Amino acid sequence: MEETQELTLKQLSSQHFVPIGWYQDTFRDDFFMEWHHHQQFEIMYCEKGAFVFAYMTEKDGQTVERVAIPEKYFIFVNTGYYHRIEIEIDKTQIYNVELLPENGFAAEDSKFLKSISPSIRDLFSSDAHLEKLREKDAPFYLFHDSGNVGQTMKLLVDELVTSSEPKRNLSARLLILKLLLDISKCYSDKSLQPIKLGYVRKAVQYMQMNFARPLSVDEIAGSVGISGAYLQRLFKAEFKEGIHGMLTSIRVKNAKNLLKTTSLPNQEIAKLSGFTSREQLIYSFRNLEGCSPHEYRLACHTKIMRTYPWPADTKLSEN
Numbered sequence: 001m002e003e004t005q006e007l008t009l010k011q012l013s014s015q016h017f018v019p020i021g022w023y024q025d026t027f028r029d030d031f032f033m034e035w036h037h038h039q040q041f042e043i044m045y046c047e048k049g050a051f052v053f054a055y056m057t058e059k060d061g062q063t064v065e066r067v068a069i070p071e072k073y074f075i076f077v078n079t080g081y082y083h084r085i086e087i088e089i090d091k092t093q094i095y096n097v098e099l100l101p102e103n104g105f106a107a108e109d110s111k112f113l114k115s116i117s118p119s120i121r122d123l124f125s126s127d128a129h130l131e132k133l134r135e136k137d138a139p140f141y142l143f144h145d146s147g148n149v150g151q152t153m154k155l156l157v158d159e160l161v162t163s164s165e166p167k168r169n170l171s172a173r174l175l176i177l178k179l180l181l182d183i184s185k186c187y188s189d190k191s192l193q194p195i196k197l198g199y200v201r202k203a204v205q206y207m208q209m210n211f212a213r214p215l216s217v218d219e220i221a222g223s224v225g226i227s228g229a230y231l232q233r234l235f236k237a238e239f240k241e242g243i244h245g246m247l248t249s250i251r252v253k254n255a256k257n258l259l260k261t262t263s264l265p266n267q268e269i270a271k272l273s274g275f276t277s278r279e280q281l282i283y284s285f286r287n288l289e290g291c292s293p294h295e296y297r298l299a300c301h302t303k304i305m306r307t308y309p310w311p312a313d314t315k316l317s318e319n
Contacts, residue, residue, distance in 0.1 A: 006080035007039065010137040012101050012120040017041070017176055018167050021098030022160045026091050027051070029227075033084040040098040043179070044085070045074035045145070045153045049092025050230060055083035055139065067142060068234055070199065074149060076141040076183065088230040095153040097160075099176065109168060116173050123177070129184035143186040152179045199224045200238050203231055204246065211250045211274045217243050247274075252288050255281060259297040266293050 020040055027049075035056070044053065046069045053067045053075050068088070069075055077083065085094075105114055124130040133141060143149075156175040163169040202224045207215065220243060221231040228243075235243050255273040258264055264272075270281035285293050 006078060006139070007101070008078045008137050008139075009041075009120070009124065009134045014119045014121065015101035015103055016117040016119055017099040018102045019097060019156075019160055019169075019172055019176065020100045020167070021096070022157045022166075023096045024094075024154065024157045024161075025096075026093045027087045029087050029090040029092075031087045033086070035082045035084050037080055037082045038098070039079050040100040041079055042077040043074060043097050043099070043153070043183075044069070044077070045095040045150055046071055047093040047095055047150055047154075049087070049089035050226065051088055051092050051094065052086040052233070053077070053083065053140070054086055055081045066233070066237065067140070068237060069142070072145045072150065074143055074145060074153075076143070078139055081139055088233070089226060095150070095157055097153065097156060097176075097179075110170075113168060113170060113173065116170065116177065118177075123180065127181065127184045129187035130180065133184070133187055143183065145186060147182055147185045149179065149182045149186060152182050199226055199231060200234050203235075203243070207243075207247050207250055211247060211254065212272060213274060214276075215247060215274075220247075248284050249288065251275060252285055255285060255293065256289070256296065259293055260300045269293065 021042075044051075048071055050068065050070045053069055054064055055067075055077075057063045057065050066086075067075065101120060105117075118126075124134045152175060156172060156179060159169060159172045159175060160166045163172060166172055203220050206220055206223045217228040217232065221228040224231070232242055235241065235246060239246060251273045255269050255275075258269045258272060262269075266281060267278045270276075270278045273281065275281040275284065282292055285291075285296070289296060291299075
């Protein structure tokens, strides 16, 4: 694989951003993108649907990290990393802008153009959030749009599409400055950490409310409005286990509560917890808890009986 030179925001100083690539497009879920890299910074905004940003953490073509980008989230990507996008929901709409860090100006560039194109170092140091972002020095930054980023991205792409000289378009340069300042308003330490997606939280809540009856992956995914395959991927990224594993954990937790607080037989507990049989309850319980339901119940009852000390445990103080 061709060697690449990664460049991060922290390494930039006197350069200024020049727009050299952009699009506003709607993608089908069968869209395929080849692995690629480039020397421009890239901002990808999910206006509608969901996609996955995949990038190689090592240049072996196999060590890959995948980051889910749901609706109204966007990702700011540094240069040089082999990456691609994978569409998760049909008709996903994406705004994209690629910014090249350029040294100096051309002879034909106007004085006003130069005045509204500050160096990247000066621009980022003028805003506390942008400066913190620059200091993070990460391969990419993931945000939720808490303001006007999507609207500014659309305006910028529209301006670039209709411009005969995008690099010297004064409106586009002003919109790039506004875009970066809008991004700074979305910054928080939480936004730069792995995000617990709303899809996952809602799916877990749905399982917690409906675990006592048969549930399929498609039904759970349908309850939050996405595909089963996409929800499976989000679960594995968030919890390191699939939907079935999480559902089994919820059912075993309910069974533990019933074993501790009732004298119901295992057959009835299995039914109330969503297991298809007593045998499935015993198998799942032993797999997660390391003991059988019967052993768990005995241990719980022993603890209850030992709430007060036995005579042999009582020591009298000496006067």
